[in-house]
Amino acid sequence: MSGRSGGVARRSALVLSLLLLAAAMRPGGAAPLAGADGPEKTVLKSGIPCIYHKDGSSPVTVVGLVVPGGKSAVPLGLDGLAAMTTRLALEIPDEGKVRDLMAQATRMSFVCLEDHSVILIECLSENLEEALRVAGKIIQDPLISGLRVGRAKELMRLYGRAEEDDAGTVAHNAVLSRYFSGDGYGSALYGTEESLKAIGRKEVLEFFKSRFTAASVFFTVVSDLEPAPVRGLLEKYFSALPKGDALSSPIVSPAIPAENVIRLPRDTKQTFVGRAYALPAPEPGEYAKGVLAEVLIGRGPGSRLWGLRADERLAYNVGANLTWTKGAGILGVFLETENAKSIRASEALDRELDELRAGGIAAGELEATKVMAKAGLLRSIELKSGRARLLSGFEILGLGFDHLPRLFAAIDAVGLDDLNAYLRTVLAPERAVVITVGPEGAAVR
Amino acid sequence: MVLKRLPVAALLVFLALPLRPGASDPGRYFVLDNGLRVFLYEKRDLPLLHVVTGFGLGSKNETDDTSGFVHLLEHCILFRSTAERSGARVGADIRRHGAYFNASTGQDLSVFEISLPSEHAAFALRNQKDILFGLDLSPAELEAEKEVILEEFNQMEDDPDRSAAGQVLQELFAGHPYGRSIYGRREVIAAATVDGLLGFYGKFFAADNAAMAVVGDFVTADMEKLVREVFGSLPRTGFAAEPIPMAAPLKKGSVLRFERDVRDGYLYLAFSAPDYNHADRYAMSVLVEALGRGVNPLLSARLQGSRDTVQRVSMAYLAFKSGGAAVVSIKADPSDLPAVERAAVAFLKRAHDESYSKKDFISPEAEMAAFDFLESAKNQIRFASGQAEESGLQLAGSIVRHMLLNTREKPGRYLDEIGRVDSGDLRRAASKYLSRTEFAGVSVVPLKEGKK
Numbered sequence: 001m002s003g004r005s006g007g008v009a010r011r012s013a014l015v016l017s018l019l020l021l022a023a024a025m026r027p028g029g030a031a032p033l034a035g036a037d038g039p040e041k042t043v044l045k046s047g048i049p050c051i052y053h054k055d056g057s058s059p060v061t062v063v064g065l066v067v068p069g070g071k072s073a074v075p076l077g078l079d080g081l082a083a084m085t086t087r088l089a090l091e092i093p094d095e096g097k098v099r100d101l102m103a104q105a106t107r108m109s110f111v112c113l114e115d116h117s118v119i120l121i122e123c124l125s126e127n128l129e130e131a132l133r134v135a136g137k138i139i140q141d142p143l144i145s146g147l148r149v150g151r152a153k154e155l156m157r158l159y160g161r162a163e164e165d166d167a168g169t170v171a172h173n174a175v176l177s178r179y180f181s182g183d184g185y186g187s188a189l190y191g192t193e194e195s196l197k198a199i200g201r202k203e204v205l206e207f208f209k210s211r212f213t214a215a216s217v218f219f220t221v222v223s224d225l226e227p228a229p230v231r232g233l234l235e236k237y238f239s240a241l242p243k244g245d246a247l248s249s250p251i252v253s254p255a256i257p258a259e260n261v262i263r264l265p266r267d268t269k270q271t272f273v274g275r276a277y278a279l280p281a282p283e284p285g286e287y288a289k290g291v292l293a294e295v296l297i298g299r300g301p302g303s304r305l306w307g308l309r310a311d312e313r314l315a316y317n318v319g320a321n322l323t324w325t326k327g328a329g330i331l332g333v334f335l336e337t338e339n340a341k342s343i344r345a346s347e348a349l350d351r352e353l354d355e356l357r358a359g360g361i362a363a364g365e366l367e368a369t370k371v372m373a374k375a376g377l378l379r380s381i382e383l384k385s386g387r388a389r390l391l392s393g394f395e396i397l398g399l400g401f402d403h404l405p406r407l408f409a410a411i412d413a414v415g416l417d418d419l420n421a422y423l424r425t426v427l428a429p430e431r432a433v434v435i436t437v438g439p440e441g442a443a444v445r
Numbered sequence: 446m447v448l449k450r451l452p453v454a455a456l457l458v459f460l461a462l463p464l465r466p467g468a469s470d471p472g473r474y475f476v477l478d479n480g481l482r483v484f485l486y487e488k489r490d491l492p493l494l495h496v497v498t499g500f501g502l503g504s505k506n507e508t509d510d511t512s513g514f515v516h517l518l519e520h521c522i523l524f525r526s527t528a529e530r531s532g533a534r535v536g537a538d539i540r541r542h543g544a545y546f547n548a549s550t551g552q553d554l555s556v557f558e559i560s561l562p563s564e565h566a567a568f569a570l571r572n573q574k575d576i577l578f579g580l581d582l583s584p585a586e587l588e589a590e591k592e593v594i595l596e597e598f599n600q601m602e603d604d605p606d607r608s609a610a611g612q613v614l615q616e617l618f619a620g621h622p623y624g625r626s627i628y629g630r631r632e633v634i635a636a637a638t639v640d641g642l643l644g645f646y647g648k649f650f651a652a653d654n655a656a657m658a659v660v661g662d663f664v665t666a667d668m669e670k671l672v673r674e675v676f677g678s679l680p681r682t683g684f685a686a687e688p689i690p691m692a693a694p695l696k697k698g699s700v701l702r703f704e705r706d707v708r709d710g711y712l713y714l715a716f717s718a719p720d721y722n723h724a725d726r727y728a729m730s731v732l733v734e735a736l737g738r739g740v741n742p743l744l745s746a747r748l749q750g751s752r753d754t755v756q757r758v759s760m761a762y763l764a765f766k767s768g769g770a771a772v773v774s775i776k777a778d779p780s781d782l783p784a785v786e787r788a789a790v791a792f793l794k795r796a797h798d799e800s801y802s803k804k805d806f807i808s809p810e811a812e813m814a815a816f817d818f819l820e821s822a823k824n825q826i827r828f829a830s831g832q833a834e835e836s837g838l839q840l841a842g843s844i845v846r847h848m849l850l851n852t853r854e855k856p857g858r859y860l861d862e863i864g865r866v867d868s869g870d871l872r873r874a875a876s877k878y879l880s881r882t883e884f885a886g887v888s889v890v891p892l893k894e895g896k897k
Contacts, residue, residue: 029646040651049532055490055841056490057488057490057834057835058831058832058833058834059831059834060828060831060832060835092603099816102816102821103816103817103820103821103824104821104824105821105824105825105827105828107828122828122832123828124824124828124831127824151753155756158709158756158778159756161708161709162708162709162756162757162776163707163708163754164835164896165707165710166859167603172679201487229778266706267705267706267892268603268705268706269599269600269602269603270596270599270600270603287622291521295604300536300539300540300545301523301524301535301539301540301546302533302536302540304535304538309593310524310533310536310589313589313592313596314596315593315596316593316594316596316597316599316600317596317600336596336600337596338595338596338599367539367541368540368541371540371541371543372540372543373547375542375543375544375561375562376543376544376545378491378493378562379493379494379545379560380838382491382493382830382835382837383832383835383836384835
């Protein structure tokens with residue numbers, strides 16, 4: 001047990017040619033290209049694409065089965081359907097299979113995001129074949145009975161309620177809901193009472209059959225093993241997915257809400273004070289500017305919000321987070337403050353953002369932000385599981401699994417005037433969603 | 446000093462570090478003349494460098510008058526001025542070099558870490574030396590950081606997991622130095638002065654009370670030269686650690702209940718457990734894995750299998766230098782929390798009767814049908830060790846922790862020791878640490894309607 005001072009940095013990114021990455025980290029480094037040490041993409045005999053990155057840093061293999069769709073694919077009124085279906089695809093039908101997985105320390109987990117879901121299989125590489133054999137049986141032929149759907153609904157309720165105890169998550173969900181009118185990206189990840197009532201076995205089966213197809217899904221693998229045998233195992237144990245059709249979800253852009261103030265009452269000692277801004281869709285240049293804005297405003301000591309903590313004593317936790325969808329980025333900036341300071345903190349937050357928008361940044365701050373952003377990306381690729389998720393995210397957003405070197409180059413290419421113009425536009429006060437989570441007495445400007 | 450004689454190979458194998466075929470001289474251990482213990486480990490898969498420095502200083506070293514000083518110092522060291530640079534300058538330098546830096550305070554140790562592109566190795570070492578050994582705080586800076594700390598108090602109290610986890614350890618170790626809150630007491634923090642804090646700092650932040658691990662993309666010989674150049678000038682202070690008595694098992698257990706504005710129910714149970722150097726540590730590690738970690742462990746299977754209201758069950762084993770704790774954490778429907786607690790405690794009290802291994806069964810049929818929780822738990826630990834190899838900071842942190850907590854001359858290879866644990870060892874550990882002892886409990890439940 002320990003107390004930590006930071007919240008200083010979070011991890012957020014991708015991989016490609018590690019050698020070229022290293023070069024890209026250095027001033028004047030050559031533009032990174034996909035190299036022999038980087039990930040590669042092939043199509044398996046089953047027709048399923050497979051992104052593979054060989055990494056000998058540990059005797060562990062991570063296999064992600066990526067299912068496009070995620071929250072964006074959820075029909076109106078059926079909030080939670082994507083998460084519930086993905087969860088049910090991991091429902092282990094008999095104790096023997098549970099035991100096989102347990103015995104070998106193989107872990108299966110899932111995450112449902114804005115545009116896709118990922119089923120993650122993590123194991124000691126020596127156990128990979130057995131892990132894939134069992135996982136293949138479970139995922140390709142899940143037991144979706146009425147009883148299990150009922151049980152999954154209970155789990156969704158528990159997951160949903162658990163999120164309610166974290167102010168940051170509550171705020172994030174509320175902001176997405178407001179930007180997307182409660183639909184698609186704005187739907188409740190784990191459903192609502194009404195939507196869970198509306199979801200039955202039929203809806204789950206339809207969603208599963210339409211999304212879990214060879215034409216839709218792809219694998220992302222990070223492993224110390226040679227690619228060819230692993231691809232062979234994926235072909236062997238994941239050959240039963242129906243071919244299906246490649247479904248695409250509509251690209252939805254956020255709408256600046258007419259009612260842009262959200263207040264969520266909580267009887268807590270601190271008040272969460274946040275602002276959210278919609279960013280342009282993640283084409284490469286815009287993605288780089290979004291990353292820079294996030295780091296500049298709220299990542300670590302020296303960020304624009306840091307002074308609210310260090311000098312103005314308004315918070316322990318200040319920060320920024322960026323969520324990408326195919327149609328936009330949503331940048332959240334926030335601090336958490338003692339209730340009595342919430343009005344002052346809210347005004348100070350707006351003042352910082354106003355000053356940034358009006359005054360822009362200087363060349364030195366831009367360079368430091370670029371260095372910080374690229375180093376953060378490099379750190380984020382240390383862990384195989386995070387790397388698999390992030391490679392998948394780039395692919396899903398249409399940037400390509402091999403986007404990281406290009407992202408480094410795009411970050412380097414952002415000019416001072418360009419970024420300042422970007423900040424003036426995206427941080428315009430009329431575009432902000434203002435959110436407060438805390439006691440009734442806490443106020444916003 | 447025992448560790449001074451500890452060969453590099455022993456340290457490496459104890460930590461189960463990745464000694465890849467063909468890897469030559471992947472690690473080097475040495476002690477500077479001033480007493481600073483150093484371990485260098487090449488990990489060259491990414492152009493990153495990770496430096497972790499630990500001090501044998503934790504909340505155990507505080508008194509009623511200094512409760513929270515270690516955590517306050519941790520903040521001041523990271524974010525405030527040194528003799529050479531202002532706090533703002535430190536922050537700007539960190540940013541300019543693309544560094545992540547952070548710190549943590551525990552019962553035994555304070556740990557400071559920095560991670561950055563390896564081309565900035567010299568900056569990393571010089572920055573750490575400056576902030577760790579050169580703190581020069583002004584009264585205004587101290588007052589500012591006190592307010593940040595008080596904000597952290599509020600945040601911690603709003604977080605049901607964080608507050609319950611801290612509280613349950615205070616209850617388990619009541620009366621022992623480990624029973625102090627890591628965050629300290631508000632009134633002590635509010636009254637802290639620069640002189641008082643720097644006096645405390647000067648006593649403990651000494652090279653001969655520290656260990657440092659450097660992991661990453663470097664050539665060992667070059668890094669050793671740099672470490673000696675940067676840290677060699679620090680003085681040896683003659684620091685002598687205060688003896689901390691071994692924590693005694695809890696005599697009378699209790700379960701504290703707190704009401705907060707939460708939606709779920711949170712329950713933490715803590716049992717006394719073996720210390721870092723105790724021979725039972727390996728059995729306890731495997732037992733906790735079998736009961737409450739990894740894939741579908743016994744305790745979660747029992748609770749979640751019989752009750753739909755249970756959302757999360759996990760178990761952790763914390764091995765300190767002078768004691769230990771096995772902590773169970775459960776998240777469940779608050780209306781069912783008392784029943785969940787009864788079921789969990791009843792199971793843990795009977796854990797010494799469980800059959801953990803296939804070999805516990807006499808008939809071949811039963812053996813065939815049984816699940817081998819023992820082997821599963823060992824595999825979980827192997828998997829976690831493998832996974833830990835991916836993170837340079839995690840590796841460096843483990844090395845520092847071992848250098849500061851280990852007192853055994855021949856600790857043995859960790860995974861070998863884990864491999865030797867058998868089913869009988871698990872039952873003996875369950876009997877000794879779970880069945881026969883009192884436990885501390887803390888629950889956090891929603892406010893009653895009228896209180897909202």
